[in-house]
Amino acid sequence: MEVSACGVLAPGTVYEIGGQRFEAASSGFAESIANAHAAHQRPRCLCTPEGVEMYVARLAGPHGGYIVKRMPDTGCRHACDCPSFEPPADLSGLGQVLGTAINEDPATGQTSLRLGFSLTKLPGRSQMPPAGGESESVCTDGTKLSLRGLLHYLWDQAELTKWHPGFAGKRTWGTVRRQLLSASEDMFARGDSLRSRLYIPETFFLDQRDAINARRSAQWLQTLSAPGKPQSLMLLIGEIKEIVPARYGFKAVVKHVPDQAFALDHQLYRRLGRRFATELALWGAYDHMHMVIIATFSVSETGVPVVSELSLMPVTQHWLPVENVFDEQLVDRLVSQGRTFRKGLRYNLPATIPVANATLMDTGGEPYSLRISRESEANTEVPLPPETHQHAHLPQSWVWRPEDGAMPPLPKKHFFTETANPCP
Helix, strand or coil, X not given: CCCCCCCCCCCCCEEEECCEEEECCCCCHHHXXXXXXXXXXXXXXXXXXXXXXXXXXXXXXXXXXXXXXXXXXXXXXXXXXXXCCCCCHHHCCHHHHECCCEEEECCCCEEEECECCCCEECCCCCCCCCCCCCCCCXXXXXXXXXXXXXXXXXXXXXXXXXXXXXXXXXXXXHHHHXXXXXXXXXXXXXXXXXXXXXXXXXXXXXHHHHHHHHHHHHHHHHHCCCCCCCEECEEEEEEXXXXXXXXXXXXXXXXXXXXXXXXXXXXXXXXXXXXXXXHHHHHHHCCCCEEEEXXXXXXXXXXXXXXXXXEEEEECCCCCECCCHHHHHHHHHHHHCCCCEEECCCCCCCCCCCCCCEEECCCCCCCEEEXXXXXXXXXXXXXXXXXXXXXXXXXXXEEECHHHCCCCCCCCCCCCCCCCCCCC
């Protein structure tokens, strides 16, 4: 009943609701949070002596139900072994966009997103993003989410940035898809449901091909528009198999969509290779790497999906995002040593701004911030607002400077009990 996107119950979590204490796995807990929702009561998570205020949201979908969720920007106030713990937002790119591009309303349980890219295509106009800058789809304006920023937010909310040794071997594309779709529920952009615009390919099975294709075609129908009117765009999140020349232009072949490639024009393909050279080189260097694409696309009159704008994100075999070879080495070391950690993401921030690459959560009473410091970065630390210092479990710091030599030993692991059932 915790905040994880997979909806796994955290049996060790204790809440105070209406003056009474309830374990999340106890009988009567579901009824108590339903009553709390009706009475507009705020449960308190008792992972710390003072407790941390939560709220109850109603689950979307035909099955309904309720879930206890974090209040916005309070994850760092929880104990680091609590399922609700999150590193302070300002240690990653989330701090720049939270409260401006991302606004969560505890009263309704809905999250409003301000997007820095278009979800419509005007007739006769190219949707090509402008040349120049760090990225055609990554901006530094914290008031709106870039494509990469949206992908990072969904990855965070789906808890795909969280790793525990118990997740090993359990995180498949089917799991990734399910958690992303669950995370997108109750998210809205420009008044529309984000979930309705989101196309994440189902795991492909040959014996289910016709049914899968029928569901895909039905979802893509919403991109059709009347002549002379703007065409709605959809959002693709998938794993890239290859990006290669086609008979006319270029195409992106997405895994689990074997019978339909996504078209790219020459200009977008050329910019793709220039902007994402580091990501593509990393993908090519390691056979175990996956490459995740997020893209806006329309469907032509002939039924061909055409990409308008895109961004790429390399991930490890465990679907943990990495941005360069040093980041990949750090994540590989953490996973191989059986550590429990949360991966940090940049959102809209450029590579020159330092962020915490990961936060260790198995070092005892306090978390540990892990950062890779490069000479190309700005000589600044990520600031934390005063109110964060008052309540947060602020991480201690570990820094690796690759220019100075090999990776230093990681902070010592302490005995750690995961209070939530492993959710890959």
